[in-house]
Amino acid sequence: MNRIISNFDLLKAEGRKGFIPFVSAGDPNLETSRQIVLTLVENGADIIELGVPFSDPMADGPTIQASSQRALKNGVTLKDVLAMAAGLRTETDVPLVLFSYLNPLFRYGIERLADDAADAGVDGILVTDAVDEEAAEIADVLRKNGLDLISLIAPTTTEDRLKKIAERSSGFIYAVSRAGVTGAQNETSTTAEALVERVREYTDLPVAVGFGISTREQIEAVWCYADAAVVGSAIVVEIEKCVNAEIDPVKCVRELVGWLLPQRQKPER
Amino acid sequence: MNTYEPNERGYWGEYGGRFVPETLVAPLDELTNAYFGYRDDAEFRRDFDLLLKDFVGRPSPLYFAERLTEKLGGARIYLKREDLNHTGAHKINNCVGQILLARRMGKTRIIAETGAGQHGVATATVCARFGLDCVVYMGTEDMRRQELNVFRMRLLGAEVRGVDSGSRTLKDAINEALRDWVTNVNSTYYLLGSALGPHPYPLMVRDFQSVIGCETRGQILEKEGRLPDLLVACVGGGSNSIGLFHEFLNDGPVRMIGVEAGGHGSELGDHAARFMADAAAVGVLQGTKSYLLQDEAGQISLTHSVSAGLDYASVGPEHAFLHDKGRVEYVSASDEEALAAFRMLSETEGIIPALESSHAIAHVANTAG
Ligand SMILES: Cc1ncc(COP(=O)(O)O)c(C=O)c1O
Numbered sequence: 338m339n340r341i342i343s344n345f346d347l348l349k350a351e352g353r354k355g356f357i358p359f360v361s362a363g364d365p366n367l368e369t370s371r372q373i374v375l376t377l378v379e380n381g382a383d384i385i386e387l388g389v390p391f392s393d394p395m396a397d398g399p400t401i402q403a404s405s406q407r408a409l410k411n412g413v414t415l416k417d418v419l420a421m422a423a424g425l426r427t428e429t430d431v432p433l434v435l436f437s438y439l440n441p442l443f444r445y446g447i448e449r450l451a452d453d454a455a456d457a458g459v460d461g462i463l464v465t466d467a468v469d470e471e472a473a474e475i476a477d478v479l480r481k482n483g484l485d486l487i488s489l490i491a492p493t494t495t496e497d498r499l500k501k502i503a504e505r506s507s508g509f510i511y512a513v514s515r516a517g518v519t520g521a522q523n524e525t526s527t528t529a530e531a532l533v534e535r536v537r538e539y540t541d542l543p544v545a546v547g548f549g550i551s552t553r554e555q556i557e558a559v560w561c562y563a564d565a566a567v568v569g570s571a572i573v574v575e576i577e578k579c580v581n582a583e584i585d586p587v588k589c590v591r592e593l594v595g596w597l598l599p600q601r602q603k604p605e606r
Numbered sequence: 607m608n609t610y611e612p613n614e615r616g617y618w619g620e621y622g623g624r625f626v627p628e629t630l631v632a633p634l635d636e637l638t639n640a641y642f643g644y645r646d647d648a649e650f651r652r653d654f655d656l657l658l659k660d661f662v663g664r665p666s667p668l669y670f671a672e673r674l675t676e677k678l679g680g681a682r683i684y685l686k687r688e689d690l691n692h693t694g695a696h697k698i699n700n701c702v703g704q705i706l707l708a709r710r711m712g713k714t715r716i717i718a719e720t721g722a723g724q725h726g727v728a729t730a731t732v733c734a735r736f737g738l739d740c741v742v743y744m745g746t747e748d749m750r751r752q753e754l755n756v757f758r759m760r761l762l763g764a765e766v767r768g769v770d771s772g773s774r775t776l777k778d779a780i781n782e783a784l785r786d787w788v789t790n791v792n793s794t795y796y797l798l799g800s801a802l803g804p805h806p807y808p809l810m811v812r813d814f815q816s817v818i819g820c821e822t823r824g825q826i827l828e829k830e831g832r833l834p835d836l837l838v839a840c841v842g843g844g845s846n847s848i849g850l851f852h853e854f855l856n857d858g859p860v861r862m863i864g865v866e867a868g869g870h871g872s873e874l875g876d877h878a879a880r881f882m883a884d885a886a887a888v889g890v891l892q893g894t895k896s897y898l899l900q901d902e903a904g905q906i907s908l909t910h911s912v913s914a915g916l917d918y919a920s921v922g923p924e925h926a927f928l929h930d931k932g933r934v935e936y937v938s939a940s941d942e943e944a945l946a947a948f949r950m951l952s953e954t955e956g957i958i959p960a961l962e963s964s965h966a967i968a969h970v971a972n973t974a975g
Contacts, residue, residue, distance in 0.1 A: 392905040393777065393891060395784045396627040402771060414903040439625055439890045444904030466625045466890070470615065491629040493791055498631065516629050517789040 340432040340460050341485060341508040344383050345543040345564060355383040355565030356556070356598060357545055358572050359436060361404040362387050363413030365580045367421055372587045373576065378431045380594040383565065384509075384545075385425075386463070389418050389437035396438075396465045398520030400570040404577065415441045415450070419457045426458030434461040434487055434508075439471075447475055451482040461485035461508045473505055480507065487511050490536055492528040503539035510536060512563065514548045521570045522549035530562045553597050568597065610855050610924070616805020618927035624804040625890045630784075633791045638806045640711050645813065650706060657702045658817060661735065662692045664699075666818075668825035673954045678974040681835070685957070686822050688846065695960065696818060696846045697728040697799060703814030704797045705732040713795035715739045719783040721748055721776035721842065722915035722962065723755025725799030730764035740764040743782040747774035748914045773908045776842075776918045780892050800843025801922035804893030808922050815849025823853050837862045840965040841936065842878075842915045844922030851934060861935070864925060865965045867911030868938035874899060878909040880921045881929055881936040888926070891919065896926040912941040913961035939968035947971050 348355050358377045362370050374385050390408035394401060415437070422433050435454065442450055442464065454462065461484055467475055476486035485508030490499060493516060503510065514529035515522075529546050536544060546559045547567025559566040572590060579589035616622045624634060644650040658664040667690065671683045688696040708716060716733050719742070720726030726742040733740035742759055746768040749756050759766050772778040780803070787796045801811045826834055837854060839847035841864040854860045869877030874885055880897040889898035891906055899907045899919040911917040928934040939947070944961060947968035952958045959967060 392772065393781055395781045395892065396788065398785070406771075409905060416903075440898070440900065440906070441904035443890055444887075444900065444902075465627055466893075468624065468626065468628055468631055471623060471625065489628045491627070491631075493629050493632040495632055495635075513627075513629060516791050518785045 339483070339485070339508070340430060341384065341434075344432055345509065348383060348564070354560035354563070355543070355545065356381055357384045357386060357547070357565050357567040358382050358594070359386040359388060359547075359567060359569035361390065361401060361408055361573050362418045362421055363390060363408030363411050364404045364573070364576065365407065365586065366411055367413065367417060369586060371421055371424060373590050374425055375428060376587050376591050377594060378429050380591055381598050382431060384432045384434060386434050386436045386567065386569070387418060387422060389415050389435055389441055391438040391441055394438060396518055398518040398570065400521065400573050400577075401519050404573045415445050419453050419459070422454070422459050423457035432460040433458065434463055435459055436463045437465070439464050439466050447478050451478050451484060455482040455484055459484065461487045463487040463489065463511060465489070476505055476507075489513055490532060492516055492532050494532075496535070499536050500539045503536060503542070506540065506542055509543040509545055509564070510540065511567070512536065512544055512546045514546050514550065517548065519548055519570055521551035521574065529559065533563045553599065556597060608856060610852065612805065612809055612924070616809065618924050619930065620888075621894070621896050621926040622805060622808060622923035623895050624893060625895065626804050626893050627788060629788050629791060630804070633787070634804055634806070636711070640707055641806050641810050644707060644710060650710070653706055654703055654814075657706070658699065662698050662702060663690065664817065665821045665825075666690050668822055668829065670829065671955050674951065677954055678971060680974040682830070683970060683974060684826065684829070684834070685955075686818060686850065688818065689957070689960065689963070693724070693728045693731050695724040695728065696815060696849065697725040698731065699817055699849070700799065700811050700814040700845060701725070701728040701732045701797060704795075704810070705736055705738070708738070708795035708797065709736060711795065713738075713793065715741070715790065715794045716797050717741045717743070717783050717786050717794055718797045718799060719743045719776065719779035720755075720799060721745075721779065721917060722913065722960070723748065723752040723759070724915065724960070726764070726766070727755050727758045727762070729797050729799070730759040730762035733764060734762045741786065742766050743769050743779040743786070745769050745774035745776065745778045748776065748779070752914055775909070775914065777892070777906065777909075784892065800845040801848050801924060802843040802892065802894060802920065808894065808924055811845050812848045812852060812922075812924060815845050816852045818846065818849040819851060819853030822850060833857055833860050835859070835861060838865060838966045838970055840865045840916060840962045841921060841925060842867075842918055842962060844925045848922060848924055851928070855928075855933060862933070863969060864934055864936045865969045866921075866936060866938045867909075867913060867916035867965060868940040868943070869910040870941050874901065874907045876910050877938065878911045878917050878919070879938040880919070882938060889920075894920070894923050896920050896923045897929070912944060913965065915960070915962040916965060937969060939965040939972075943968040943972070
């Protein structure tokens with residue numbers, strides 16, 4: 338059974354909400370990223386988003402831009418990220434979702450990607466800059482290999498589009514909390530809740546909320562109305578700070594998560 | 607007759623489309639609806655034509671370059687003098703069209719990217735003319751090499767924001783403008799400066815620039831009593847060239863050549879010649895599918911050109927289509943050839959061209975004789 342669905346089913350059965358951290362693969366290097374993912378899993382991550390670095394991340398704020406840049410300096414490619422996923426799959430059952438811009442995937446070949454990602458044990462792919470028919474075409478190819486194309490919805494998404502997107506979605510739906518790029522933000526956006534309510538009209542799929550979530554309060558606020566919270570830039574920034582200060586980033590991430598999810602126990606699997 | 611219209615999703619063949627974050631889909635739909643609503647609207651056309659005439663100074667002359675023709679000793683050479691437009695380039699044509707649209711859409715804040723600074727100056731100019739807030743993104747490398755235009759934009763009341771990422775040139779400025787737009791979608795109009803980006807921009811910019819070709823056609827028929835054998839234009843994003851070519855696409859015997867920046871070598875990173883045989887590859891960048899300079903892993907490669915306006919990794923999708931169809935040929939001119947042409951035109955005609963246009967002159971110099 339699809340790992341994404343079974344994890345959300347398990348969360349539901351236990352009356353819990355999900356925590357989905359984002360890790361920029363290859364920053365500061367692939368081995369450390371691997372250890373960070375495993376630490377996140379041990380400390381309560383329900384799904385992992387693995388960022389594939391891209392030279393021109395137009396939907397990202399300065400934090401993830403800089404992180405992608407560091408990964409690219411290390412020569413990290415989609416192929417490396419797939420290999421990393423395959424390695425992780427030997428150690429954990431956590432669902433893995435690749436987070437990428439289209440061009441690196443397009444260059445690799447979508448059919449080839451679907452094959453290789455399925456072999457690596459990847460569960461889903463989220464493509465920041467593919468929408469409508471282009472997204473539908475990719476979704477078809479991925480689905481043949483048992484992978485989900487995770488759809489994004491945004492506060493600007495119209496009712497018609499929400500309906501269409503919900504119809505072709507699988508896995509879960511990623512609701513972008515506010516108009517804007519990725520990046521930590523202090524206030525919790527009020528637009529996200531309305532968006533989640535709107536999309537629930539059209540789907541029973543779990544809905545995760547991301548963009549700008551960086552504190553325990555924000556996560557708990559999201560958990561009141563959505564099924565999971567995605568935390569990206571806050572983790573990336575922590576890794577950057579610790580690497581710069583020559584502190585073990587794995588330890589930093591463990592502490593950060595302890596602070597973000599104080600009551601969370603290691604989920605039983 | 608082929609109309610060279612894209613399909614309703616903005617594709618010319620396999621090129622074009624709309625590759626953007628979900629947040630931008632609704633504003634692009636809004637823009638597309640507004641544009642198609644006004645495209646053939648008599649009042650909109652009248653406002654556009656009037657501003658082109660009295661504010662921009664159109665029509666621009668089609669000038670017979672007598673001494674250049676003599677010097678090269680071959681083809682009779684005419685120059686379409688877009689440099690004589692208000693603000694000194696063709697960029698203003700598109701800005702006038704888009705600002706009229708932005709006003710009708712009720713937008714109060716205008717953002718733009720710029721490479722050479724010509725589009726930034728033209729945008730700042732129309733914003734001043736209509737009293738709208740203006741923010742222009744510009745790579746810091748381009749700010750350095752086009753300092754005068756930074757000064758002009760600020761004088762016109764625009765805020766120029768330097769962009770320090772990537773190669774610090776046009777591509778990076780577009781990324782930053784897109785990030786601004788995604789954050790301020792409701793109030794903001796993104797006034798894109800070339801025939802690039804997500805649908806409807808490549809079509810809309812081409813339409814507003816096709817005044818170049820429409821005028822040229824009438825002018826050459828009047829002066830020579832026949833259509834030209836060859837049209838030559840430089841291709842950065844592709845707006846002046848598509849603006850010139852579009853009106854002639856159905857004139858079978860008229861050959862067309864687009865000149866890209868050959869930079870200082872043929873290795874990836876040394877030039878901005880997207881159609882150069884070894885490098886040519888299709889990809890998706892900044893909202894559109896087209897030819898794109900990239901490495902094996904699909905990362906966008908750095909580019910180089912002496913001219914900031916041609917220094918861009920991708921090219922407008924309609925050009926990609928015309929390339930594949932063989933309707934337009936694409937060649938490149940090196941930095942060195944462009945600089946030589948720059949001097950030659952200055953000395954023989956008393957016309958100092960832009961470094962961008964110098965690439966087109968260089969091709970003419972190499973082949974007209
Ligand atoms: C004078 C001039 N020509 C050409 C260009 C290249 O742009 P495009 O290919 O869109 O005409 C520029 C861009 O800044 C320019 O300033």
